[in-house]
Amino acid sequence: MQIGIVGLPFSGKSTLYQTITKTHLDPSALSKVEAHHAIVKIPDERLEKCVSIFSPKSTVNATIEFVDVVGLKKGESGSTQFTTNFLANVKTNDALVQVVRLFSNDAVPHPDGSIDALRDIASFETEFILSDLSIIELRIDRIKKQVQKTPDEHLKKELPILQRCHQILLTEKPLREVSFTKDEHQILKTYQLLTIKPMLIALNFDESQRSTMEQTVRDIGAKKENQGTKVVSFFGKIEMEMSELPDEESKAFMSEYGINESALDTLIREAYTILGLQSFFTVGEDECRAWTIRKGMTAQDAAGVIHSDFFNKFIRAEVVGYDHFITHEGSFAKAKEAGHWRLEGKEYVVKDGDILSIRHS
Numbered sequence: 001m002q003i004g005i006v007g008l009p010f011s012g013k014s015t016l017y018q019t020i021t022k023t024h025l026d027p028s029a030l031s032k033v034e035a036h037h038a039i040v041k042i043p044d045e046r047l048e049k050c051v052s053i054f055s056p057k058s059t060v061n062a063t064i065e066f067v068d069v070v071g072l073k074k075g076e077s078g079s080t081q082f083t084t085n086f087l088a089n090v091k092t093n094d095a096l097v098q099v100v101r102l103f104s105n106d107a108v109p110h111p112d113g114s115i116d117a118l119r120d121i122a123s124f125e126t127e128f129i130l131s132d133l134s135i136i137e138l139r140i141d142r143i144k145k146q147v148q149k150t151p152d153e154h155l156k157k158e159l160p161i162l163q164r165c166h167q168i169l170l171t172e173k174p175l176r177e178v179s180f181t182k183d184e185h186q187i188l189k190t191y192q193l194l195t196i197k198p199m200l201i202a203l204n205f206d207e208s209q210r211s212t213m214e215q216t217v218r219d220i221g222a223k224k225e226n227q228g229t230k231v232v233s234f235f236g237k238i239e240m241e242m243s244e245l246p247d248e249e250s251k252a253f254m255s256e257y258g259i260n261e262s263a264l265d266t267l268i269r270e271a272y273t274i275l276g277l278q279s280f281f282t283v284g285e286d287e288c289r290a291w292t293i294r295k296g297m298t299a300q301d302a303a304g305v306i307h308s309d310f311f312n313k314f315i316r317a318e319v320v321g322y323d324h325f326i327t328h329e330g331s332f333a334k335a336k337e338a339g340h341w342r343l344e345g346k347e348y349v350v351k352d353g354d355i356l357s358i359r360h361s
């Protein structure tokens with residue numbers, strides 16, 4: 001899974017990127033030519049707990065790839081230019097984090113001259129809607145022409161979905177606010193539309209704004225949150241400084257500042273929620289591992305994530321829920337005695353935290 005960090009110039013994208021990826025970018029490399037990519041291990045207390053029980057030879061966390069998306073330019077008139085290069089870089093992400101600037105800093109003036117989060121959020125929304133509209137209009141025209149020549153059932157099915165999207169976008173509504181069926185999603189996926197991508201709006205505050213921060217998050221949340229959009233907050237500057245410290249010191253520093261959760265933990269938790277993701281675990285003395293799957297996936301789907309062969313040769317899954325597993329000291333046998341071990345078939349819908357052992361032929 002790939003999450004793109006976008007935002008207006010000087011909003012704190014590279015600051016957030018460096019914080020969550022614990023990388024340090026050379027200021028001269030912060031140039032806006034190439035995107036920075038980093039694969040981040042997803043911290044997971046449950047996996048750590050399993051590791052403390054099994055002391056395995058290897059531990060594998062689930063991962064997410066973060067991208068510091070570049071290419072947004074300040075135009076000559078002062079306004080930001082959403083270049084095609086930038087939009088192309090946004091397309092390939094599964095979800096987006098939009099960094100919105102709340103901090104003031106005279107040394108780096110806001111490109112629009114003032115701090116106004118709702119204005120900044122709206123400017124992205126408008127550009128993304130325009131980009132989606134042009135893609136959809138082009139496609140609708142093509143399909144109409146093609147269908148006249150050779151009637152194609154698949155294309156005919158596509159047309160009403162695209163027309164519905166077109167209508168929605170004309171009302172200035174992003175597609176992430178709308179529910180689509182699995183099939184519709186599948187069709188729309190090929191167009192890499194921007195407004196359909198789940199979005200986390202990450203408000204970047206200065207530590208001096210601590211007292212008003214919660215209220216601001218609530219106000220913006222009330223206006224902007226929906227099924228595909230969530231508003232979160234972070235303190236760009238100090239969180240980056242903390243991320244450069246050793247873990248223990250950074251934790252102490254954070255609690256001193258009243259920060260309960262790091263920017264990385266918040267982003268991952270919320271990204272999982274809006275993307276409809278969850279984890280399951282495989283454990284043993286060789287390896288303890290966390291896996292990411294979509295909610296609603298079955299035991300057979302989950303087996304396929306581990307190995308494509310496991311999908312085809314799936315027989316059954318041994319399942320123990322995470323809490324029961326820990327209560328029984330990580331022993332399938334003890335969980336079984338207590339009646340918390342189950343043998344499930346391929347249709348079983350995996351639950352968050354399930355410990356699975358796949359039986360295959």
Ligand SMILES: Nc1nc2c(ncn2[C@@H]2O[C@H](COP(=O)(O)OP(=O)(O)OP(=O)(O)O)[C@@H](O)[C@H]2O)c(=O)[nH]1
Nearest residue numbers: 009010011012013014015103105108205206236237
């Ligand atoms: N005071 C204050 N300054 C911040 C904060 N976050 C970022 N900055 C500063 O704002 C400037 C821009 O931050 P970056 O993270 O480079 O912003 P960016 O969005 O990557 O900028 P571009 O890549 O140039 O579009 C840097 O000088 C940061 O130190 C913050 O929370 N408080």
Ligand SMILES: [Mg+2]
Nearest residue numbers: 013014015030
């Ligand atoms: Mg940057």
